Amino acid sequence: MNGSTGADGARTIHLLRMSDHALAVAAAMRHFDIAAEALPPPDDESLALGTAHCRGNECLPCLLTTGDMLKACREPGFDSDRSVFFMPTGSGPCRFGQYNVLQRAILDAEGHEGVGLITSSADDSYRLFGEHPTRLRMLSWQALSAVDLLTKVLHEYRPYEVRTGESDTAYEASLVELVEAVEAGGGRRLVGALESAAHRFGDVAVDRSESKPLVAILGEIYVMLNARANLNIIRSVEALGGEVMLGTFMDWLYFVDWRRRDLSFRFGRYRESFKAWLSDLYQHAVERRLLKPVAPLLRLPVEEPVAKVVKRLDGLYDPVLGTEAVLTIARIVELADHGVLAGAVNILPFSCLPGLIVNCMGPSVRDAAGGVPWLDVACDGQKETNLNTRLEAFMHQAREFHLQQSRPVSA
Numbered sequence: 001m002n003g004s005t006g007a008d009g010a011r012t013i014h015l016l017r018m019s020d021h022a023l024a025v026a027a028a029m030r031h032f033d034i035a036a037e038a039l040p041p042p043d044d045e046s047l048a049l050g051t052a053h054c055r056g057n058e059c060l061p062c063l064l065t066t067g068d069m070l071k072a073c074r075e076p077g078f079d080s081d082r083s084v085f086f087m088p089t090g091s092g093p094c095r096f097g098q099y100n101v102l103q104r105a106i107l108d109a110e111g112h113e114g115v116g117l118i119t120s121s122a123d124d125s126y127r128l129f130g131e132h133p134t135r136l137r138m139l140s141w142q143a144l145s146a147v148d149l150l151t152k153v154l155h156e157y158r159p160y161e162v163r164t165g166e167s168d169t170a171y172e173a174s175l176v177e178l179v180e181a182v183e184a185g186g187g188r189r190l191v192g193a194l195e196s197a198a199h200r201f202g203d204v205a206v207d208r209s210e211s212k213p214l215v216a217i218l219g220e221i222y223v224m225l226n227a228r229a230n231l232n233i234i235r236s237v238e239a240l241g242g243e244v245m246l247g248t249f250m251d252w253l254y255f256v257d258w259r260r261r262d263l264s265f266r267f268g269r270y271r272e273s274f275k276a277w278l279s280d281l282y283q284h285a286v287e288r289r290l291l292k293p294v295a296p297l298l299r300l301p302v303e304e305p306v307a308k309v310v311k312r313l314d315g316l317y318d319p320v321l322g323t324e325a326v327l328t329i330a331r332i333v334e335l336a337d338h339g340v341l342a343g344a345v346n347i348l349p350f351s352c353l354p355g356l357i358v359n360c361m362g363p364s365v366r367d368a369a370g371g372v373p374w375l376d377v378a379c380d381g382q383k384e385t386n387l388n389t390r391l392e393a394f395m396h397q398a399r400e401f402h403l404q405q406s407r408p409v410s411a
Contacts (some may be wrong), residue, residue, distance in 0.1 A: 011116060013084045014067050014072060017041045019225040020151075020175055020303050021249050024143035027183035032136050033189070035159040036086075042068050042228045047381045053106050059241050059349035060229055060381050061222035062099050069103060084116030091122050094323070094353065138282065141253070142186040145196060145287045146178050148248040153201050153297050155234070161244045170200035194293040201297055212243040213395070213402035214300070216335050218328045220348045220355050221252050223379050230379055231387060232349055240395040242343070245300060247331065254283065255327045258306040280305075290306030301338050316368055317361060323354035329365050336369030339405065343373040343398035350380035373397035 013029060013036040015022040022038035031035035041066040050067030051380045058066075069085050072078060087100045098118050107115050150171060158167040167401045174197035181193040215237050223229045224247050234244045261276035284305070291302070303309070309330045310319040316333070319326045328346060335341040346362065348355020358365070375394040377387065 011082050011084045013086050014039050015086050018222050019213050021144050021147045023179050023300050024147050024182050025140050027179045028143045030183050031185055032132050039068050039072055046071055059095055059352055060379050066103050080112045080114035088121055089108050089119045139186050141283050141286050142190055143182045144249050145290050146190055148250050149294050150174055153294055157201055157204055159238050160206040160208050162207055166204045170204055198293045213398040214245055214340050215242045215343040216245045217345045218247045219346050220333055220352050223347050223349050236391055242395055254306045307401040325354045325357040333368050336372055341372050342402035345375045347377045350378045373401055
């Protein structure tokens with residue numbers, strides 16, 4: 001753990017709300033007597049504050065997370081000396097690794113020197129803190145997996161619901177129960193929460209008499225998962241007659257562990273490689289257990305392990321180059337090979353290096369994926385864009401591609 005302060009019981013840790021996963025991780029922290037809460041989702045005020053205080057060359061996630069911190073500091077009753085922001089970090093070419101450095105400087109300049117800022121890095125597979133860091137990390141894995149699974153069910157049901165809003169209602173009720181189960185320690189109670197979720201979604205009336213084109217939305221994790229950052233692109237695709245397969249939080253953690261294992265092995269750090277392998281084994285065991293209650297609701301194929309899916313990049317892109325580009329490209333090729341993909345969206349913050357790599361690789365990836373319709377969406381936080389027009393054209397192509405896949409071959 002790096003940062004300006006430790007995580008003791010006298011302070012409240014505020015988790016930035018990239019997605020609903022933050023609610024569940026905060027609950028995991030509370031289970032171990034760490035005062036923690038998730039901040040509200042970023043909004044226009046977050047963007048305005050972040051833009052006003054940053055330097056102008058930062059990416060959108062930096063602007064939104066910085067704005068969220070400043071907005072929280074301005075809330076009535078906020079006590080700087082009893083508050084800590086949790087900002088994960090990473091290494092490599094991404095500016096993500098420097099967010100916390102800039103944010104520390106901005107908080108200090110704005111008179112919030114007393115606010116703590118703690119980090120956890122991709123270099124150590126996001127090892128956590130407190131008196132029981134390993135147990136906290138294990139419970140957080142459960143929490144993240146459960147939210148991923150609940151999100152998958154939502155995205156497979158909402159496009160086909162007969163009565164508008166039923167899927168969202170089932171999701172929100174299930175999320176509340178899931179968070180309570182995590183705070184109680186997860187395990188069997190969390191499995192029970194997912195069983196309840198399965199019953200709720202089982203009661204949602206759906207009409208699947210006509211299949212919809214499946215669109216994969218993959219890319220930079222913050223913009224991919226955050227509705228304010230991506231301008232609610234998931235609902236826009238659904239409104240245009242599509243179904244979305246969204247990348248998951250756990251897939252990123254699997255990739256981090258695979259990357260750590262692969263590089264450690266290459267450089268002879270076999271003990272480190274073995275620890276990453278054990279971490280991966282545990283995570284998959286957790287996910288398999290949590291998957292069982294909702295598996296009958298899911299129609300799409302379960303993602304291949306990262307170590308297997310990256311092999312699909314042979315001759316296309318070398319996984320040793322790293323960054324999220326590896327995961328984005330590999331998953332698109334995997335879905336195309338399964339014959340379920342009708343369109344691929346590479347979503348990225350404006351000027352994001354890994355996203356631009358995927359952008360440049362787009363023509364080759366599209367060829368490897370059988371000519372699937374492709375759309376690059378660079379998000380800079382601005383609402384006045386031509387995204388809807390571009391999405392309409394893209395979804396027209398996706399529908400045509402879907403119909404061609406579904407049409408029986410003539411004898």
